Amino acid sequence: MRALLIGVALAFIGLFLLLPLFVVFTEALRHGVLPYLAAIREPDAVSALLLSLKIVAIVVPINVTFGIFAAWTIAKFRFPGRSVLVSLIDLPFAVSPVISGLVYVLLLGSRGVLGPLLQDWDIQIIFALPGMVLATLFVTFPFVARELIALMEQQGNDEEYAARTLGAGGLQIFLRVTLPNIKWALLYGALLSAARALGEFGAVSVVSGHVRGYTNTLPLQVEILYNEYQFQAAFAVASLLALFALVTLVLKTVLEHRFGRELKTH
Secondary structure (H helix, E strand, O other): OHHHHHHHHHHHHHHHHHHHHHHHHHHHOOOOHHHHHHHHHOHHHHHHHHHHHHHHHHHHHHHHHHHHHHHHHHHHOOOOOHHHHHHHHOHHHHOOHHHHHHHHHHHHOOOOOOHHHHHHOOOOOOOOHHHHHHHHHHHHOHHHHHHHHHHHHHHOOHHHHHHHHOOOOHHHHHHHHHHHHHHHHHHHHHHHHHHHHHHOOHHHHHHHOOOOOOOOOHHHHHHHHHHOOOHHHHHHHHHHHHHHHHHHHHHHHHHHHHHHHHHHHO
16 A cells, blocks of 8 residues: 555656656757757847746735734734634635736726726836736735744744743844744745746736736746747746746755754744
């Protein structure tokens, strides 16, 4: 039975993880290294890469800030509506990203509820960077909060109470007691948030407008190239996402190891 379960697990990993990675890199390098480098240096591909990284750079700090505040509030206090707040944090896990993008279009688009007001103020959100950031935020904001809530509830408030009795202020308690205790979970949640933001397709696809060179992220650029039958270029750009995924996997493993050691010490 042990051999059977191990065999099934290895077969599953090989079929759904290793084989797709092999296909991506094989197709990306099918015509050699020079065409591969030309495809990823193409101006639209570079623009898509920079836009994706810019969205990640905006979204992750916001998610970290929100995650800390939300986890602190939920784990350290009891108040009416606490369970509702937890459910709202989990909402993006239950809602299709395409639906969330559509909601933003209906709310902030030119014909949306707030569209005329935004046009009067000459503010463009949909089919521009702000809309893509909002859509990405919606699908990524639970990751940091969910990692921190469970850990902070498990740790309790004893150390904070002790620091308070010794005369520490609120900021000192957070910086010297709470933050060191949650640092690995915080990094882990930020890593998951960054990976999700970089690979997001559905919500961003709805609000981006697919303007080549301006509002195309890496996943959207892969779709465009593939639909135009530029298969080698599509796989070359996709290989960048695969490389990011592999790096994320390595960092995730390291953080899980450190996170697990931290939990054992507590």
